[in-house]
Structure formats: C-alpha cells, structure tokens
Amino acid sequence: MDTMQNSPPADAAAPLSRPEPVLHLVPEKGVSYFRHAWQDLVDGLKQARLGCTLGWLDIKLRYRGSILGPFWLTASTAIMIAAMGVLYAYLMRMDVHEYLPFLTFSLVLWGFASSTLQEGCRTFTSAAGLIHSARMPYTLHVLRATVRNWLTVAHNIPVVAVVFLWFHVTPAWSWTLPIALVVWVLDSFIATLLLAILGARFRDVPPIVASTMQILFFVTPVLWKPALMSIGQNWLLLDPMFPLMEILRAPLTGDVLKAAIWPAALGWSAGLAVLTFLLFARMRARLAYWV
Template sequence: MHATSTVHPVDTAAGTPSKPAPDRRSFARAFADLRTGFRQRELWSHLGWQDIKQRYRRSVLGPLWITISMGITALGLGLLYSQLFDSEISTYLPYITVGFIVWHFLLGNLTEGTDTFIANEGLIKHLPAPLSVYVLRTVWRQSIMFVHNLIIYFVVLAIFWNGITEPGYTITDNGVPQPGLGWSAFLAIPGFALIAINAGWVVLLFGIASTRFRDIPQVVSSLINLMFFMTPIVWSTDILRDRFGESVGWRDLVAELNPLYHFIQIVRAPLIGNEQSWHHWVIVAGFAVVGWGLALLVMRNYRSRVSYWV
C-alpha cells in the first residue's frame, strides 16, 4: 500500500512550487483598506477642502453661502410652523434650526454617499488609493459644512437665549416641560461623533451598491421629501400627544420607527436643552454596529470590483 503525497503546483521556469493566488475576498483586506485610508488623512482631508473651494470658486462670499442658505431656510420654516402650531418663536425656531442643521448633514452623506465612487471614477482608475479614502473624503466634507452651519445655531442661541435656558419651557403649548440649556449641551459632541461613525458605513455601503445598481441614487433622491416630512424636524412629537393624548398609540410609531429621528435627537436635544432619552443613543449605536457589519461584508465581497463597475 503506497502512501499518498500532496502535490504542489510547480513553476517550470524556476523549478520550485508556486504560491497559491491570494484570496481577494477576505475581511483582512477590508480592514487593511480602512487602516490605510485613515493613515492617509492628508489626502482625504485635502480633497474634502478642495471640494468645497471648487464648489464656490469665483464666488464673493464663498462657503458663507452654505450658512446663508441654511439660515434663510431655517428662519422661514421657523416663522411658518410656529404660527401653524401656535408655538412660541423663541423656543420653536431653535428647535427647527438645529434639526435642520443635523438633517442637512445626514442628507448630504446619504445623497452624496451614493455618488461617492461614481464621482471619483478617474481617481479610482488612476490613483492607487484605498476605497476608504473616498468615503472619508465625503464624510469630512459634510462635517466641514456641518460646522459651518453651526454659525446659525449660535446666532439663534444668542437671540433666544432666555427662551431655551429657562427650566420648564416647552416646544409647543401643552408640551413636555424641558430642563433648559445647560452643561449637558456638550453631549452633542459625542452625539455628532456617533452620527459621523454611522455616516461612514452609509457612504461605504450605498457607494458600492450604487456602482453596481445605478438606480439607487435616483431612488434615494425620490424619497428625500417623504423622509423630511416624516421626520420630526419641522414638527414635534409634542404635537401628537397634544392632539391625541398620552395614549398616542400607533401614531407614536411614526417617530419611533424612523431611525432619522433618533439620529437627530442625540444632537438636537442637548443643543437646545431638551430632555434626553438613553434609548436614542442605544438605537443609533445599534445602527453603527449592524451597519458597519453589513458594510464590511459588502466591502469584503465586492471591493475589488468597484474599479470595474464605475
């Protein structure tokens, strides 16, 4: 009985066994892409700055147009909806302003995230950089715009300081009394960091999917208006309780089942002195864990195909 032996492929030119081809689909390669991308922060941070400069090239006010347009929109919506819901402008305008600023950050990462790799087709095919560089470029650009838009918040805060710092104030008549603005406002910093972490997987996942299925950006764009009006940005959950009582029932699910509501609240609540609930943080953290798991799985399987799909 003869013993079996393992046969290795032989390189006839060198006369030695050849190494097996590396597996392109591995989590090790996906994590290596993320690590290398973070290390190249000078590249993606420079590209992010250049995107904003290029957008407002030859403009007199430059990036200030971001703040001006945001301020006009927040002011118009605040004046309108405070009258529609019979609310004090001193408390309702800050509520809408901060909600709109956070919404703009979420929306920017979602809509521009679907176009991240498609818009960078030339760089992907000619620049040997990790895919995560383009993800970080998008998130960094949106973060700069978010900080820019915070100028509006500080202006509104200075004007309506007495309204939102008074303990027991309400967003709407007969609404839930709020504790008022205090040192808890600094919780908005880790809140924004958690949102930015989620923005990373959103851009990565939707960006890769959009290179394969070009209908995704159009689907997202068509749902934007519905998402805006279904999210408590220009309206408050207090309005539901005021109209239907404490037992809101299924109507309360309109907000609670909307993930964007929780994303907005972990930043808006501390910035305007609202009562903060731990379940918003748990839900957003849960989305970060599940979302990055899906994004890494997609990156493991399809990272090498992006350059062919764009």
C-alpha cells in the same frame, strides 16, 4: 601549425538568463475577504491627512469664482429658517422663542444627513479617474467625501449660534454630547461607504435615496416636535433618523431625552456598521470594474 584561440565557452558567452517573474492571481475567498477589507480601512485611515486635504480642495474648487463661496449656504439657511420658523410656529400654535431654535438645529442636521447620503451614492463614480489610474484605498475616497460634507455643514454653525443667542437658549451640557458627535462622525463615514458601494453597482440608487429622504423629511420630527405626537411615540424609533437626531438635538435644545433613544441610536448604528463591512468585504474587489 594551427593556433588555438582562447575563446570563451559557450555558456560564458551567453548572458545569464534569469527566470521570468510569474504573477499568481489568487481569487479571494473565505477569510481573505475580511482581511483585505480591514486592511483597506487601515490604509485609508493612515492617509487621513491626504483625505482631509482633498476634501478641503473640493470645497475650494466648488466655489471658485464665487464672492461669498460656501457662505451662500449660510445665507440661504438663515433665510429659510426665518421664513419657515414664523409660519410653522403660527400654524402649530407654538411659541416662536421655543420653536425657532428647535427648527434651526433640526434643519441643519437634516441638511447634513441628506447631503451626506445623496453625495455618498456618487463617491466612487465621481472618483473613477483616480480609482483607475492610481492604487489607493477605497476608504480614502470615502474619507474625502465625509470631510467635504462636514466642512460644508460647519458653515451653518454661525446660524445656529446666532439663533440660540437671540432667543437666550442655553444648551444643557451633558457627557453624552461628545459621544453623540462621535456617533454622527462614524455613521456619516459608514453610510457614505455603504451608499458608495451600492451607487457604483446600481445607478438607480441615487434617485431612490433622494426620494426616500424627501419622504422621511415629513415623517421624521424635523418641522414638528415629537411631543406633538401624544400617542405612539415609540413607533418613531423605527425611523433610524429620529434617534440619531435626538441624541444630539435634545441636550442642546433643552428637551428631555427618553431612555429608549440611546439604545435605538446605537442599535441602528451597529447594524449599519456590520452590514457595511460585510458588503464592502464582499464587493471591494469588483468596485474598479463598476465605476
């Protein structure tokens, strides 16, 4: 007599099969470009503490093993101002007490702007390892570079303070000073993002920016005062660096700020912001392939 064994049914013996996940790759188009770019910006600002920490570590690693560290920048700036201030005041026949504070603040501002633009070209290419290995917002790398440049320029503030105290220059407090500082912070972030995108796509951008800044150094009122240009001062507004420097420099050095300076500065800043956001929204998905 055959015995029947209780064997599980075929369906029960086989493991339960689960549907394999399917990855749907949907290309960006239309409004999604701007939505993802805005989300990247929001995510980067949410990690602002990480960006500030990375910027601080960059400063520490850059000057590791140095005795003075970043204060070499302070010493070199002081020596350059002392040498150039006396010479150019003599050549332009200007009073040293009036010219040296102007030159000091102008050179510090220009040094910050120049280093921000030139280092901005290498922001994404220098962070290629992190971009390829970790999923991080692109704007976090921009925030890191911006914080690093602001920490660097902070080491030159003692030079400005000593010169102002030595020549008894009392900055005229104005409600526009905090707004001008905010404009500079935002513009440094936006300009770094713009040049980071262009520098990742076109490797000719860094030398172009370096050459352009060298030309603008002599065209922009940095070594010379705008008052020396008796005719055609309005043409200086076509130089984006002039109104941006003037909104922060004029109140501190006691110069008169013309009415057209602020509209020009805000106009250049708004144009820069719109152009950068449009370019970032269009090129953000390709940045990882360019670096």
